[in-house]
Amino acid sequence: MRLRKQELGNRNLIGARVEEERKKRGMKQKELLTQLQIAGIDMSASGLSKLEGQIRLVTDIELVAIADALDVPVETLLGDQRKNK
Numbered sequence: 534m535r536l537r538k539q540e541l542g543n544r545n546l547i548g549a550r551v552e553e554e555r556k557k558r559g560m561k562q563k564e565l566l567t568q569l570q571i572a573g574i575d576m577s578a579s580g581l582s583k584l585e586g587q588i589r590l591v592t593d594i595e596l597v598a599i600a601d602a603l604d605v606p607v608e609t610l611l612g613d614q615r616k617n618k
Contacts, residue, residue, distance in 0.1 A: 548591075574594070
């Protein structure tokens with residue numbers, strides 16, 4: 534398993550949870566990208582990597598598609614951000 538070279542960014546709230554949920558399911562990035570493409574979301578491997586590293590913004594449409602692909606509620610990916618304040 535490759536380790537992240539950079540620290541997590543602050544461009545989105547969901548990146549670390551997407552990576553966590555994806556890995557829980559034994560899903561590779563390529564598999565998630567395939568599911569997103571089926572849902573009409575065109576994202577590159579680099580884009581997904583940046584999303585998971587929280588250095589890329591996420592649209593609401595992408596958020597819903599990612600939650601569906603991972604079979605989790607959107608709220609799972611968003612988490613309770615009040616805890617972080």
